Amino acid sequence: MLAEGTKRDWQPIIRRFEAIAGKNNVVRRKEELLVYECDGLTSYRNRPAVVVLPRTKEEVAGIVNVCAQEQIPFVARGSGTGLSGGALPIDDSVLIVTALMKQILEIDLENQRVVVQPGVINSWVTQAVSGAGFFFAPDPSSQIICSIGGNVAENSGGVHCLKYGVTTNHVLGLKLVLPDGEIVDVGGIVPEMPGYDLTGLFVGSEGTLGIATEITLRLVKTPESIRVLLADFMSVEAAGATVSDIIGAGMIPGGMEMMDNFSINAVENVVATNCYPRDAQAILLVEVDGLEVEVEENTKRVEAICYRNGARNVRVATDSEERLTLWKGRKAAFAAMGKIAPAYYVQDGVIPRTRLEFVLREIATLGEQYGYRVANVFHAGMVICIR
Ligand SMILES: Cc1cc2nc3c(=O)[nH]c(=O)nc-3n(C[C@H](O)[C@H](O)[C@H](O)COP(=O)(O)OP(=O)(O)OC[C@H]3O[C@@H](n4cnc5c(N)ncnc54)[C@H](O)[C@@H]3O)c2cc1C
Structure with a gap:
């Protein structure tokens, strides 16, 4: 680290980086550095002094070695989609971006x-x-x-x-x-x-x-057989109870995701799967995978649990095209929120399955109390808040 108030002479350091990674793979111009000033946590921004894009482990080692010798802080960056500011550059740092290491x-x-x-x-x-x-x-x-x-x-x-x-x-x-x-x-x-x-x-x-x-x-x-069930409910609590019951019955689905009415409509407005009923208060997507006999049996069991908890309808997708369509909406949930508000705040939380109904009720109450629109999209309890 430099003593406070001392300005670093970057020119000789940049020349060393260029010798290691090639002239084209060292970014120094201010407007080009803008791209790298934040990751998915856009509330925090800081421009690095230099960005280097190595292609090999030897080049990475060379760049890090220069940083160590010159006592320059460095931060690694992949695609910059992190939501926790991990790839946020610090002052006078070198950002080492792995985007060219794609073999x-x-x-x-x-x-x-x-x-x-x-x-x-x-x-x-x-x-x-x-x-x-x-x-x-x-x-x-x-x-x-x-x-x-x-x-x-x-x-x-x-x-x-x-x-x-x-x-x-x-x-x-x-x-x-x-x-x-x-x-x-x-x-x-x-x-x-x-x-x-x-x-x-x-x-x-x-x-x-x-x-x-x-x-x-x-x-x-890849499992011998995969089926995806889409169950729709008239209450978020009923869908939450279904999640607990499926696990309680001793089944571990390949995936189990839930979306509430707000998310369903946001997604349908953007990707139009035409599979998610817009009037449902919640949908549950359950992927059952394994051996054919096991999948056959577990699909029936999941279906029965959904209906027992008040599902209006359960749709079962067996071919890969239909399965992808059912998942497409869920995968686009984050992007779809961008159509509703220019900014949203993501809260990732872990909720004990047995407390799901209670937590969802509390989130709805808090949203009303503080004037936040809250979209609930779960895998392992994920909540998106929009004001
Ligand atoms: C729309 C959206 C949906 C998302 N969904 C999910 C999800 O479902 N589950 C989930 O877990 N995350 C999710 N994320 C968060 C993010 O995509 C993941 O954390 C992802 O793994 C980050 O990868 P990245 O290449 O973008 O890493 P970056 O954001 O570039 O970096 C993330 C961290 O990794 C470090 N890093 C990067 N490369 C290296 C390396 N080679 N060696 C050492 N450290 C390195 C960086 O320093 C930083 O601390 C989502 C993000 C978005 C924007």
């Missing part, structure tokens, strides 16, 4: 794993292996744009986390660049390596321990 380095289907660079987009992994009957389970709603490096740093999860877990359950090993520029390996190519779980320590550390430059991911076999 899938190795696909090893026999051992159900892939090795990727950190800038690879989440959904590219499944696209690369789905033809062979595999998928990458962590599926944040931002999966068509967020990077695997960002997923690792934030320990991201999505619809599938209920059954398959979050990112930490799907990372086998990491090649890291530590803050002094040293390249180290943690974990390996098989799960549960002996010794300290350093991979587990790194996943979710929000870029504070170093930069992941190669990531070995676990692949999951």
Whole structure:
């Protein structure tokens, strides 16, 4: 760090970065730096002094090494979709952006794993292996744009986390660049390596321990059968009770998501799935997956639970096109809110299943009391507030 009041001479440092990453991959002009001044948490903004876009682990190590020698703070950035300000640059810092590190380095289907660079987009992994009957389970709603490096740093999860877990359950090993520029390996190519779980320590550390430059991911076999049920309810509480009852019956669906009336209409206005009934107070999307016999049986059980809790209708999608249509609205929920208000405030919370009905009632009361329109969209209890 520089002594207070001292101005850093960036020119020699930039020349060193250019020698490492190439002239075109060092961004210094003020108007170009604007793009990098915030992530998804747009309330906080700060321009970095320099942005460097490396292509390889050696280049990352070289840049970090210069930062260490010159005592310059650095921040890693993937796609910049984080909602917690993790990729927010600090004053006089270097932003190391992994957007050019987008190679899938190795696909090893026999051992159900892939090795990727950190800038690879989440959904590219499944696209690369789905033809062979595999998928990458962590599926944040931002999966068509967020990077695997960002997923690792934030320990991201999505619809599938209920059954398959979050990112930490799907990372086998990491090649890291530590803050002094040293390249180290943690974990390996098989799960549960002996010794300290350093991979587990790194996943979710929000870029504070170093930069992941190669990531070995676990692949999951695509289930033999998948069905998606869409149940609609005339009360949010009834849908909430259904969630508790499904889990209480001993079933773990591949995904289970809920949307309230406000979200349903926001989504239908934007993506027009024409599947979500606009007058429903809540819809529940339940993905049942596994062996064909198991799916057949569990679909019936879920259907029965929905009706027992007052569902008006339960639609079952069996082919992949219909399934995608049912999920399309849910995946677009965040974007759809942009049509309603220029800004919205996301509150991610974890609610015990048994307290779901109570919490939803309280949220509605608080929304009225303080004049907030609240859209409830859940996986593991997510609430979006709009004023
Ligand atoms: C519309 C929308 C929907 C979302 N839905 C979900 C969701 O369903 N579930 C969920 O979990 N999140 C969700 N998010 C949040 C976000 O997409 C995830 O946290 C995602 O994993 C961030 O990836 P990114 O590439 O954008 O990372 P960035 O925002 O660029 O960075 C996030 C953090 O990772 C660090 N980082 C990035 N790359 C590396 C690296 N190679 N090594 C070390 N640290 C690194 C950064 O320093 C920062 O701290 C959503 C965001 C949006 C905008």
